[in-house]
Amino acid sequence: MRAAVVERYGEPPVVRQLDEPKADGTNLVEVTAAPLNPVDLSIASGKFYAGSPPTPYVPGGEGVGRPLQSGKLGPRVYFRAALPSGSFAESALVSGGQSIAIPDAVPDGLAAAIGTPGIAAYLALTRRAQLKAGETVLILAASGVLGTIAVQVARLLGAGYVVAAARDERSLARAKELGAHATVDLKQPDGLTDRIREASGGQLHVVIDPVWGVPGVAALEAMSPLGRFVQLGQSAGSEAVVKSGTVRGRYLSVLGYTSFLVPWEEQAAAYRKLADHAAAGQIKVEFEVLPLEAAPEAWKRQAASPHRKLVLSPQAKP
Structure with a gap:
């Protein structure tokens, strides 16, 4: 699979081929949208207060995708990714069952964009x-x-x-x-x-x-x-x-x-409210969908505070 990989702390990721992550009791998701957050850069600096995975690893702590269920793709979900198999890839692992269904009226990019910042705001x-x-x-x-x-x-x-x-x-x-x-x-x-x-x-x-x-x-x-x-x-x-x-x-x-420090159940409830408001047109977010291959460029743009959510999509064409 294609994935953006942090090879060295403090440097943008590189996009290359990797083996698909093995679930081992963790749900595998086909990623359709993965937002880039400031915390992704902090973790990749190697100086994050809560620690960083050993390099190389796939960054991305959240995303939107379709879980693989009994050999078939299920309905879309917002999910938290399990590092080191993060969401900046064609496939990712869901962290501890942390996923929630997305209303049909909310497109992938918006569903991804309201995740981490929306939950924190709410x-x-x-x-x-x-x-x-x-x-x-x-x-x-x-x-x-x-x-x-x-x-x-x-x-x-x-x-x-x-x-x-x-x-x-x-x-x-x-x-x-x-x-x-x-x-x-x-x-x-x-x-x-x-x-x-x-x-x-x-x-x-x-x-x-x-x-x-x-x-x-x-x-x-x-x-x-x-x-x-x-x-x-x-x-x-x-x-x-x-x-x-x-x-x-x-x-x-x-x-x-x-x-x-907030239990997943409370975060999921907050996301559900945000998604319902987004579906009703009551929450608007400026976001930009970029192909996965643009991850290094998006990384640099995020460091400069783009004032919009940059979202990587493995399905978007370079």
């Missing part, structure tokens, strides 16, 4: 922030896939006011199209806290933060008493200086999120 708003109807929410990094999904999910969950923050005009305009009531430009750090307060109307109950760094601190300082700040990324920096009084004086909750 559970950050529900499981961690426990968003209540009518509350005001700030989505930092609304230019990324997670952020754009979070804007839409917040509206679907009944948020009263959604503020989207990003660094470019196109992303801010897109966030408005997807349901944000107001936007904040992150390019200029000066006065950012005041601009967040103004955009949110002086009330800010929930922050979804995939960036940390200066924007994260500015958002914390703009929050209302009893606010919930969910931290799930560090694209603006791994460190931030937060004054004790900011958190203590307003009784703020700073909550970490990682899907690695």
Whole structure:
């Protein structure tokens, strides 16, 4: 089979022939769509905090495909792949039975694109922030896939006011199209806290933060008493200086999120809701389907933050 293979840590994968993975009690899936996520690059760096498979290995932690059942291909599923036999290949192994049926109305590319970032956005708003109807929410990094999904999910969950923050005009305009009531430009750090307060109307109950760094601190300082700040990324920096009084004086909750610690059953339930919304046209994601042979190029584009989901398909023609 054809597969993208990480031969050395820190380098893009190469596409070559491999033997099909042996199931050994694990379901084999014919892959139709495999999204590229930032975590794939982190794992392939060899420095990922949760560890990396020995090289060579096939990357890709999730995908869409058809499981092989009794010698026949079954209905489409979204699945989690079992590394080192990841989803960037014609066939992959499902990790621990972690798969879920996909509504017919959702195409493969979209079904793949809403996976990891959509689940994180949904559970950050529900499981961690426990968003209540009518509350005001700030989505930092609304230019990324997670952020754009979070804007839409917040509206679907009944948020009263959604503020989207990003660094470019196109992303801010897109966030408005997807349901944000107001936007904040992150390019200029000066006065950012005041601009967040103004955009949110002086009330800010929930922050979804995939960036940390200066924007994260500015958002914390703009929050209302009893606010919930969910931290799930560090694209603006791994460190931030937060004054004790900011958190203590307003009784703020700073909550970490990682899907690695969420049971599959909860993630599957979140994906099911996302897929149903996508089938109804209520969640939109910009994605681009590329042939498997484009994996090295897609890898480099992902490192530059493309603001759209890149999806590899073994069936797409080079």
